[in-house]
Amino acid sequence: MEPIILVEVFALFLLAKLAGEVFERLRQPPVIGELLVGVIIANTFIFDLLHLKENMEYFELLAELGVMVLLFTVGLETRLSDLSTVGRVATQVAVLGVVVPFGLGAACMLFLGEATEVALFIGAAMVATSVGITARVLADLRVTGAIESRVILGAAVIDDVLGMMVLTVVSGMAGAEHSLVDTAVVISIAVAFVLATMYLGGRIVRRLAGDGHRKVDGVRIPVAGKDRLGALRQRNAPFVVALVICFGLSAVAQYMGLAAIIGAFVAGMAFAEVREKHALREKMDPVNDLLVPFFFVHIGLMVNLGAFWPVLGLALVITVLAVVGKVVGCGLGALSLGRRGATTVGIGMMPRGEVGIIVAMVGLSLNTIPDEMFSVVVFMSIVTTLLAPPLLVWSIRRGGATGPAVTGRT
Amino acid sequence: MEPIILVEVFALFLLAKLAGEVFERLRQPPVIGELLVGVIIANTFIFDLLHLKENMEYFELLAELGVMVLLFTVGLETRLSDLSTVGRVATQVAVLGVVVPFGLGAACMLFLGEATEVALFIGAAMVATSVGITARVLADLRVTGAIESRVILGAAVIDDVLGMMVLTVVSGMAGAEHSLVDTAVVISIAVAFVLATMYLGGRIVRRLAGDGHRKVDGVRIPVAGKDRLGALRQRNAPFVVALVICFGLSAVAQYMGLAAIIGAFVAGMAFAEVREKHALREKMDPVNDLLVPFFFVHIGLMVNLGAFWPVLGLALVITVLAVVGKVVGCGLGALSLGRRGATTVGIGMMPRGEVGIIVAMVGLSLNTIPDEMFSVVVFMSIVTTLLAPPLLVWSIRRGGATGPAVTGRT
Numbered sequence: 001m002e003p004i005i006l007v008e009v010f011a012l013f014l015l016a017k018l019a020g021e022v023f024e025r026l027r028q029p030p031v032i033g034e035l036l037v038g039v040i041i042a043n044t045f046i047f048d049l050l051h052l053k054e055n056m057e058y059f060e061l062l063a064e065l066g067v068m069v070l071l072f073t074v075g076l077e078t079r080l081s082d083l084s085t086v087g088r089v090a091t092q093v094a095v096l097g098v099v100v101p102f103g104l105g106a107a108c109m110l111f112l113g114e115a116t117e118v119a120l121f122i123g124a125a126m127v128a129t130s131v132g133i134t135a136r137v138l139a140d141l142r143v144t145g146a147i148e149s150r151v152i153l154g155a156a157v158i159d160d161v162l163g164m165m166v167l168t169v170v171s172g173m174a175g176a177e178h179s180l181v182d183t184a185v186v187i188s189i190a191v192a193f194v195l196a197t198m199y200l201g202g203r204i205v206r207r208l209a210g211d212g213h214r215k216v217d218g219v220r221i222p223v224a225g226k227d228r229l230g231a232l233r234q235r236n237a238p239f240v241v242a243l244v245i246c247f248g249l250s251a252v253a254q255y256m257g258l259a260a261i262i263g264a265f266v267a268g269m270a271f272a273e274v275r276e277k278h279a280l281r282e283k284m285d286p287v288n289d290l291l292v293p294f295f296f297v298h299i300g301l302m303v304n305l306g307a308f309w310p311v312l313g314l315a316l317v318i319t320v321l322a323v324v325g326k327v328v329g330c331g332l333g334a335l336s337l338g339r340r341g342a343t344t345v346g347i348g349m350m351p352r353g354e355v356g357i358i359v360a361m362v363g364l365s366l367n368t369i370p371d372e373m374f375s376v377v378v379f380m381s382i383v384t385t386l387l388a389p390p391l392l393v394w395s396i397r398r399g400g401a402t403g404p405a406v407t408g409r410t
Numbered sequence: 411m412e413p414i415i416l417v418e419v420f421a422l423f424l425l426a427k428l429a430g431e432v433f434e435r436l437r438q439p440p441v442i443g444e445l446l447v448g449v450i451i452a453n454t455f456i457f458d459l460l461h462l463k464e465n466m467e468y469f470e471l472l473a474e475l476g477v478m479v480l481l482f483t484v485g486l487e488t489r490l491s492d493l494s495t496v497g498r499v500a501t502q503v504a505v506l507g508v509v510v511p512f513g514l515g516a517a518c519m520l521f522l523g524e525a526t527e528v529a530l531f532i533g534a535a536m537v538a539t540s541v542g543i544t545a546r547v548l549a550d551l552r553v554t555g556a557i558e559s560r561v562i563l564g565a566a567v568i569d570d571v572l573g574m575m576v577l578t579v580v581s582g583m584a585g586a587e588h589s590l591v592d593t594a595v596v597i598s599i600a601v602a603f604v605l606a607t608m609y610l611g612g613r614i615v616r617r618l619a620g621d622g623h624r625k626v627d628g629v630r631i632p633v634a635g636k637d638r639l640g641a642l643r644q645r646n647a648p649f650v651v652a653l654v655i656c657f658g659l660s661a662v663a664q665y666m667g668l669a670a671i672i673g674a675f676v677a678g679m680a681f682a683e684v685r686e687k688h689a690l691r692e693k694m695d696p697v698n699d700l701l702v703p704f705f706f707v708h709i710g711l712m713v714n715l716g717a718f719w720p721v722l723g724l725a726l727v728i729t730v731l732a733v734v735g736k737v738v739g740c741g742l743g744a745l746s747l748g749r750r751g752a753t754t755v756g757i758g759m760m761p762r763g764e765v766g767i768i769v770a771m772v773g774l775s776l777n778t779i780p781d782e783m784f785s786v787v788v789f790m791s792i793v794t795t796l797l798a799p800p801l802l803v804w805s806i807r808r809g810g811a812t813g814p815a816v817t818g819r820t
Contacts, residue, residue, distance in 0.1 A: 001474060005474075006474070006660055006670055007661045009657055009661075010657035010660070013657055014657070014658070017650050017654060021643055021644050021647075024644050057467075058468070061468045061472075062471075064411060064415075065419070233431060233434035234431050234440060235699065237431075240427050243423065244420070244423060244424050247423055248424070250416055251416045260416055285646060286693040287696050287700055289650055
C-alpha cells in the first residue's frame, strides 16, 4: 500500500466533515456538503494533487462498505410491524409517490429515445425518498405531531420498502440476459429473496433474541425466551452478528445480480425489531460516521462537470419532473387532508437525498446508465433536497399543517 | 471492484468472529483465534478459493485502518496524568521490563549474525506488553485489588509509552539513510514529534473541550471553559474530530518515516483526558469490532508455514528469551513485593499479544525484517499470550497476590 493512501484517507475525511459542518450550520443536509467536496475535488487540481486516479479502487471499497452500513441503518429504521399501523392515507401517499415519479421519469427518457434499461433506472432513482431533512424541518417548526407530519414519516417507511422492490426489479432486469423468460426468472427469484428475508429475517432475529410470541386462544402474547444473541461471549455480540448478516446478505444479493445494498437493507430490516434491546443504532452510528462520508465523496468524485454541462437542460427537466411527480403523486394520495395539507405532504416527500443517488450508482456499476445520466441524477437529488426545506416552511406557514395536535419540539 | 471482494469481506469477517467466539469460550484471547484464522486460510486451499492473492491490497487498507483505530484506542487508555500516580514500583517494573527483553532479543539476533536493524526490531517486538488477558485473569481470580495487580496495570501503561518510544527510535533508524548524522537527525525529530504531541496534544484537546485549569496562589483549580468540541453541529462531533486527528497524525508519522500507528497512538493519548466526557470509548468500540479483525486476519495471512518450519528452533529460543526477559526484568523491578509477588508481576507482564506483532509488522512493511522473522515474532506473541494465564493462576494460588486488599470481582 502506498504511503499516499493514508494522506488521501485523511484529506477526504477531513474535507467531507468540514463541508458537513458548514452545511449543518446553514441548516442544510451535511450529505450535500460531502457530495460537493467530491465534485470539487474531481473537477480541480486537487484530484491530481492527491494522486486519486491511481488509488481510486481503495476508495471504492470504503465507499461500498459505507453505503452498505448506511442502507443497513436505514433498514434498521424500517419495521414491518410499523407498516401495518401507518394507516391508509400514508399507504396511498407512498404508492402514488412511487408510481407517478417512476412513470414520469421513465416516460420522459423513453420519449427522448433512451434505452429501456436507462429509462427504468432513471425512473427508479426518481422513486426514492429521503425524509431526513423533512423530519428536521418539521421538528424545527414544532409540527411533528400534526397529521401531515405523521403521514409523511409513515409513508417514508413504506416508500423505502417499495423503492427497494423497484430497485430489485430494475437491477434484476439489467443483470439478466435479455430473453423475456430469463428476465422473469431473475426477477422472480430476486423478489422472492427480498420478500422472504423481509418476512422471515425479522422473525428469526426476534426468536434468536428471545422475543418470541405464543398464541393462547388466538391471542398473541409475548414470551421471553433465551436471548441467544446476548448469550454470545464476544463484546457487542448482537452488533457483530448484525454486521455478519449485513455482509452475508449483501454478498448474496450481489451474486443474484442485484445490488449489494438490497441485501444490506433487508438485513437491517431483520434487526429492526431488536434494535432497542441491543442498542444497535447507537453502535451503528459511529461506523456510519466513519465510513459513509467516503461514499458521498466518492459519488461526488464521479461527477464529471465537463460532461455534465451538455446535459444541464435534461437535468433541469428531470428535476422538474421529480418535483412534480412527488408533489402531485403524494398530494393525490393525501387529498383527504385538504389541499393545503396535501401540498405539505407532497413537498415533504420530495427530497431524494442519498437514496436517489444510490439507485443511480447501482445503475452505473451495472454499466446500465452512462456517466452523464449519473450526473443528472446527482443534480436532481441535490436540487430536490435543497428545495424542500424552504417550500415546506412556506406550505406549513400558509396553514398546511392543520392536523389535530401541534406539539412542541420532539 | 470485483464482486468477489464482498464475499471475501464476509468470509474473513465471519471466520474471524467465529474463531474469536471459540477462543472466548476457551477463556483465551479472541485475537489469537483471529490470527489463527488468517494462518489457516493462508496455508490451505481456502486462500485460492477466495481469490485472496488478487485482492490482498484491499485488505491491506482495511487492516491498516484497523490497526490505526486499535492503537488510537490503546492510546485513549493511556493518560499522562495516570503515569505520575502509578508509583515507583510500577515504573521500575516497566523500565526493567523494557530494557531486559530488548537487550536479550537484540543480543541474541546479533549473536546469530543478523543485521543490526533486524536485531533492533526483534528486540523492540519483545518489549511490547499486552495485559488485556492478564487483567481478565486477575478479575476472574478476584485479585484486582491486590498490590501486584495494581503494579501490573500501572506498569502496562508506562510500558505502552516506552514501547512506542522504542518503536519510534527503531523505525526512525530503519527509515533513515545510513549515515550516523542522518539517523541521529531523523530520530531526534521523531522523538520530538512524539513527545510534543504527547505533551501538547492532551493540553490542546482539554482546552478545546473546555476542561481548563487556572493557577491561583500556585494551586491548580479546574476552570470550566467553552466546550468547543461539543459545540460543533455534526453528530458525534468530538468522536469525528478524534478520528480526523487520528488519521492526520498517522499520516504525519508515516511521512516522517515512522509507523502510522505511532501517530494514531499519540492521537489517542491526546484524547485520553476527555474520553469519559465525550464517551469516546463507547464510540470507538463498534469501529474496533468492525475493523480490527481484518488486521489480525491479515497478519495471519502473512504467516507462511512452509517458511516457518526451518526457523522453528529460532522461534523457540526467542520465545524462551521473551518469557525470561519479562519475568526476570519485571520481577527484578518488583522485588520489593517479595519473591512470589515479583513472580506474579513478571508473569502478568509476559503476554505480548497484538503489540509485539504490530511492531514486527512495522518492520516488515519497512522491508527491514524478512518474512520468516515476522513469523517468529507472531509465534512468540501467541505462545507468550497463551502461557500467561495458566502460569498466572499457578503463581497467584501459591501466594503470589498477597497485597493488602483482595477485593471482589470488578
